[in-house]
Amino acid sequence: MIKTSSLRTEVGIKDQANEATICYCFGVNRQQSLTDPSTKTFVIEKTKNQACLCAVTNPSGLCCLKDFPH
Numbered sequence: 001m002i003k004t005s006s007l008r009t010e011v012g013i014k015d016q017a018n019e020a021t022i023c024y025c026f027g028v029n030r031q032q033s034l035t036d037p038s039t040k041t042f043v044i045e046k047t048k049n050q051a052c053l054c055a056v057t058n059p060s061g062l063c064c065l066k067d068f069p070h
Helices: 030-035 038-048
Strands: 021-023
Touching (some): 030 038
């Protein structure tokens, strides 16, 4: 088992705080995505242009778009 204290960064999907990162490629936290709808649009465009590194930067190794609040 890996303890939270051993992590280099918080895992946004497991941390429900507003400051929790949900997009590791572009440093977007939950609060930013909730208060500025253009944030998700920005991440979608960057992802379409393959300007992200989800497999490397996201702890899950997957794209973060599914983690954005609706």
